[in-house]
Amino acid sequence: MLWSKLFIPTLREIPAEAEVPSHQLLLRAGYIRQLAAGIYSYLFLAQRSLLKIQQIVRQEMDAIGAQEVLLPALHPAEIWQESGRWDIMAENMFRLKDRFQRDLCLGMTHEEIAAVLARGELRSYKQLPQIWYQIQTKFRDEARPKSGLLRVRQFLMKDSYSFDLDQAGLDIAYEKHYQAYRRIFNRCGLEYMAVEALSGAMGGSQSHEFMVASEAGEDSVVFCQACGYSANLQKAVSQPALPSIDDPPGDLKPEPFHTPGRKTISEVAGFTALPETSQMKSLVLMADGKPVLVLLRGDHQLSEPKFAAISGDPEFRPAHPEEIREYFGASAGSLGPVGIKNMTILADRALAGRHNMIAGANRDDYHLRNVTLGEDFEAELHDLRQVAPRDECLHCGRELEIRKAMEIGHIFKLGYKYSESMGLRVLNAEGKEIPPIMGSYGIGIERILSAAIELYHDRDGMILPPAIAPFSVVVTPANNADAAQMSAAHDIYTKCLALGLDALLDDRDERPGVKFKDADLIGVPYRITVGKKLAGGLVELVERKTRKTTDVAAAEAAASVVQLIS
RNA sequence: CGGGCCGUGGCGCAGCCUGGCUAGCGCGCUUGCUUGGGGUGCAAGAGGUCCCGGGUUCAAAUCCCGGCGGCCCGACCA
Numbered sequence: 001m002l003w004s005k006l007f008i009p010t011l012r013e014i015p016a017e018a019e020v021p022s023h024q025l026l027l028r029a030g031y032i033r034q035l036a037a038g039i040y041s042y043l044f045l046a047q048r049s050l051l052k053i054q055q056i057v058r059q060e061m062d063a064i065g066a067q068e069v070l071l072p073a074l075h076p077a078e079i080w081q082e083s084g085r086w087d088i089m090a091e092n093m094f095r096l097k098d099r100f101q102r103d104l105c106l107g108m109t110h111e112e113i114a115a116v117l118a119r120g121e122l123r124s125y126k127q128l129p130q131i132w133y134q135i136q137t138k139f140r141d142e143a144r145p146k147s148g149l150l151r152v153r154q155f156l157m158k159d160s161y162s163f164d165l166d167q168a169g170l171d172i173a174y175e176k177h178y179q180a181y182r183r184i185f186n187r188c189g190l191e192y193m194a195v196e197a198l199s200g201a202m203g204g205s206q207s208h209e210f211m212v213a214s215e216a217g218e219d220s221v222v223f224c225q226a227c228g229y230s231a232n233l234q235k236a237v238s239q240p241a242l243p244s245i246d247d248p249p250g251d252l253k254p255e256p257f258h259t260p261g262r263k264t265i266s267e268v269a270g271f272t273a274l275p276e277t278s279q280m281k282s283l284v285l286m287a288d289g290k291p292v293l294v295l296l297r298g299d300h301q302l303s304e305p306k307f308a309a310i311s312g313d314p315e316f317r318p319a320h321p322e323e324i325r326e327y328f329g330a331s332a333g334s335l336g337p338v339g340i341k342n343m344t345i346l347a348d349r350a351l352a353g354r355h356n357m358i359a360g361a362n363r364d365d366y367h368l369r370n371v372t373l374g375e376d377f378e379a380e381l382h383d384l385r386q387v388a389p390r391d392e393c394l395h396c397g398r399e400l401e402i403r404k405a406m407e408i409g410h411i412f413k414l415g416y417k418y419s420e421s422m423g424l425r426v427l428n429a430e431g432k433e434i435p436p437i438m439g440s441y442g443i444g445i446e447r448i449l450s451a452a453i454e455l456y457h458d459r460d461g462m463i464l465p466p467a468i469a470p471f472s473v474v475v476t477p478a479n480n481a482d483a484a485q486m487s488a489a490h491d492i493y494t495k496c497l498a499l500g501l502d503a504l505l506d507d508r509d510e511r512p513g514v515k516f517k518d519a520d521l522i523g524v525p526y527r528i529t530v531g532k533k534l535a536g537g538l539v540e541l542v543e544r545k546t547r548k549t550t551d552v553a554a555a556e557a558a559a560s561v562v563q564l565i566s
Numbered sequence: 567c568g569g570g571c572c573g574u575g576g577c578g579c580a581g582c583c584u585g586g587c588u589a590g591c592g593c594g595c596u597u598g599c600u601u602g603g604g605g606u607g608c609a610a611g612a613g614g615u616c617c618c619g620g621g622u623u624c625a626a627a628u629c630c631c632g633g634c635g636g637c638c639c640g641a642c643c644a
Contacts, residue, residue, distance in 0.1 A: 012593060012605065013578045017637050037636065085644095092643070109644050143567080143642050151643085159644095199644090218643085410644075442644075460604095479602050513604035520604090531603060540603095 003474075003506040007044055010518050020216040022453035023148025025462050029522045038145025038153035045522060046449070048470035050156065053188060053448050054135050056467065057158045060184045064176040066131040066160055071113045073137055077103035079112045083421045094139045106139035111414065111440055114161035115422040118436070125165050125428045128436060131173060133160030135445065147216055149446040150406060156445035163436040165428065170413055170437045174206070177411050177441045181210055185408065188448050189465025191455060192408065195221050196231035198305050199412055210409035210443075212451040217406035222387050226398035234305040237383055238391035238400055240297070240350045243277035247355040252370035254338055259367045263333025265298040268367060272358055275299075280351065280359040280371060282335040284319040284327070287311035291319055291327050295337055295347040295373075296385055297354075303386040310346065310382050328362045336360035337377040338368055347379035406454070408447045414438040453523075456545075462523025463545050466565050471504040473561045474524045478512040478531035488554050489530040492539065495558035496528075501565070503558075520544065526564065528557045 009030040017034075018024040026032045031046035042050060058068065080086035080093075086105075094106040107113065114132060122128070138157045145151050162173035178194070185192045190212055197209040209232055211221050222238070223230035231237070262271045269276045279298030284291055285307065292311060296302060308314045321331065327342060328335050336359035337345050351357075356370040373379060391400050418424070419435035428434050449468065456463040466472055473496055477489035489505060496503035504524065506515045512531075519527050529540040538551045541560055552560050 009576090011577060015577065016572080016579090019638070034636085089644085111644090138644090140644080144638095144640095146638080157644095412644085440644085481602065511602060511604085511606060513602095513606080516604045518605085529603080 001471075001504055003504055004508045008518070008522065009043070010521055018148065020147045020150070020454070021457055022150070022216065022450040025453055025457055025521070025523075026148055026450075029462060031522075032149065038142055038151065040149060040152065045470040049449055049464070049468050050445055052468050052470075053445055054156075054158070056187050057135065057184055057443060057445070060180045060187070061133050061158070061160065063183075064131065064180045066133045066180075068134060069132045070134050070136060071107070071110050071117070073107045073139070075105050075107050075113060077105060079116055080105060082423075083112050083115075083418060085112065091143070092141055094141050107136075108138055108140045109157075109440075109442070110134070110136075110159055111161065111418050111438070112422065115418040115424055115438070118161075118163055119422060119424040122163060122424070122426050122436065125426055128163055128165045128426065129169050129173060130163045131160055131176075133158060133441075147450075149450045150216060151218070152446070155447075158443040158445060160441045162439040162441070163424075164439075165426075165434075165436060167437060170415075170439055173439050174411060174413055177439070178208065181409050181411065181441075181443065184443065185210060185448070188452065188468050189456075190408070190448065190451055192451075193221060193223060193230050193405070195223070196235055197410065198232065198235045198309075205415050206413040208411050209407050211405035212408055212455060213403045213405045214451065214454040215404050216450075216454050217404045219405050219407055220402055221405045222400050222402050224393040224396060224398050224400055227393060227396040229393055229395050229400075233387060233402065234303065236387040236400075237394050238387040239394050239397070240300065240385065240388070241390045241392070243297070243354070244275035245278065247278070247357065248370070250356070251372075251375070252356050254368040254370050254376050256361045256363070256366050256368055258365060259334070260365050262365075262367075268358060269298065272367075272369070274358060278357055280336065280357045282337065282360055284324050284332070284335065285311070285316050286319050286323070287313040287316040291323065291343045292316075293335075293337060293340055293343055293345045293379075294384060295345065295351055295359075295379060297348065297350045298358075300348065300350060300385040300388065302384060306382070306384055306386075307346075310384070330360070330362045330364050334360040334362065334364050334366060336362055336368060336371065337373075337379060338362070338371060340377065345377065345379035346382055346384060347373055348384040349381050350385060351379075352381055406447065406451055407444070408451050409441075409443040411441040412439060414440050457523075460517070461521035464523035464525065466525045469523055469525050470502070471522075471524050472502045472565055473526040473528060474504040474506055474519050475528045475530065476506045476512070476515050476519060478515075478529060480507070480509045485530045485534055488534055488539070489528075492528055492530065492554060492557050496561065499558050499562050501558065501561060526561050528561070530554070 011028045014024045015027050018027055032040045034040055093108055096104050135158045139154055142153050145153055164170045192210050192212045194208050194210050197207045199207045220233035222233055222236035262268045265276050265279050276298035281296040281298050283294040324332055351373050355372045359368050359371040361368045393400050416435050418438055424435050425433045453462050475489050475493040477485040479485055493503055493505040525544050527542040539554045539557050541550045541552050
C-alpha cells in the first residue's frame, strides 16, 4: 500500500492521558483513538495487526479440531439467572431493557450461551467431544478501565467451550488448548509463562493463566527458576523464610503484659524487641455471617483468595469494630486466640511447631507472651498466607521470584457447574442420562498486541514481531525528487508484493528523517531505504529491532526480506 | 466505591492563585519558496462554545456552587 494514501495519524508528542508504554505508543503511532473510558476505536494499523493475531488464533484453534461459531453478544437475563451469575456478576455486567421491559445484558463471557446451545442440540455421547470457539466482542463494565487496551470495557476475545463425556475427555480438551495456546503465543513472538491460577467466578477445578511479565501488568506471578514451578500470586504456595530468631525454649504458660498504645505488629515488635516473625497476627473475618479468627505469622499477609476458598464464602469481609468488640471484648490491635471458644479459629501452617509467641490478650492494651498453638489454644491448620519475597520453592527449595505480569490467556476445567445448573444432558453408551463435562478457554486479542508492545519497544517506537506487525516491510525512497530513487523504490515494492510480503511504500513527499521516524514508531520490522547508494545499484536493508543495516543489491532486496522473515 | 490530579484550536502546554485591552507559546495543519539520509529553513495564513450549567461582579478562562468527562493510586476484576 502507498503510505501517502493511508490514514496513519502519528503524533510527535505523547498524549497526556497515556501512562504505560503500550498506551503511549498505540496513540502516537496512530493505532487507536479513545472514544470514552475503556472504549477505543481501532484505526487501520491496529485493525491490521489484530487481524493477523486473529488469523494465528484461528489457525491454531482449527488445528486442534475446534469449530468456529459466532454466538450473540446480546443475552436475555433468564440465561444468566439459570446459572446464578446474573447476580454474581453484579456491577461488572452491562444491563439493559428492551421495549417490553425485559432484562437483557451484553455478554461478558459465554459459558451460559454455549451451554444453552449445547443442551438444545447435544443428545448422545456419540456427538462428543465438541470444541466450539468464537472471536467476538466482550463487554465488561470495569470499575476502573486503564492502561490503554490493557483493561477496557469492550474488547475482543477468543473464547472456546469444550464438551466431553468424562473427566478424561476434559483432560484431553484442556491439554489441546494448553498446547494450542503455547503455539499461538509463540507464533505471536511473545515471551510468556503458563502459571497455575485460580478459577474465580468461573468455577471449576483446574486453571492456568498465560502471563507476560511486565510492570504494566496487574497480576503478580510467582515462579521458580530452578524447577519451573509457577503460579499466580493468588494461588502460589511456598516454604516461608525461617523466623528471624529461635523461639524461647520450654513449655511456658501465657503471661499478659501491658502494651499501652501498641496496636500494629510492628509497634508490638518494637515494644517487645522481638521480631515480627515472633508475633501472631490475628484477623477477624465475617464469612457466611459468622466470625472467623485467622492467625498468621506477624510478617505474613493473608491471601484473600485462599481464605475465600477455605471458608467457602467469596463475599467474606473484615469484621466491623463493633462486631470485634462484641466477640472479643477488646479492639483490633489487642486480639488473640487464647480463650476464644465462640468461633472457628484458622491458623496458617507457618505457625505449626512454633512456641511461646506473642499474641493479643483480648484486653485493650495487653498482649500475651508464651502463646503456643496446640497447647494454649486449638486451631485448624491451613495454607492461608500469601507468598512473600524470599520464600522458598516448596518443590526444590530455591528462592522464589515474584514479578508483575499481564494475563493474555486463561484456561479452565469447568467441570459440571454449567451442565448441571443449565440442565445439559446426553445419553451415554448405557442409555443413561449424564451431564457432559465442560471446559472454557479465553485469549484476549488486544492484550497480545499490548503485551508485544510492552515487551518490545524502545524510545523511538514499537518493535513488533513480524507475525503481528501491520506490515512486514516498508520501502522508503530517501528523496522523492530523485526520479531514479522513486522508480527503484516502486520496483522493489512491487517485487515485495509479488513475493507475498505485506509491504508498504512510503511515497509521501516528506523529508527522509520524517519517514524514518514514522517507520520506527509504527514498528515495521524491516525497512528498505532507497537512497544515494542506488547509483551503485545498492539499497539498505534495516532491521528495526537491532538497527542493523546491510547493503544489498536493489534487485535482491525483496528476496532478502523474505529470507529474514521466514 | 474511597483518595489524588486534570479539562484552554488536532497534540503538548502557559495564563487562573492576585478577575480587566484583541486568550498566548511550541508542534501539527494550509499556501508559497527552500531543503532533501533521522521530525529542514523562511514567510504568510486558517483554526478556540477557555468541558457544561448556574451564581457573584461594571467585568469571569480566572472567584463560588452544581454537574459532566478523562487520568492515576487503592478496593474490585472471567
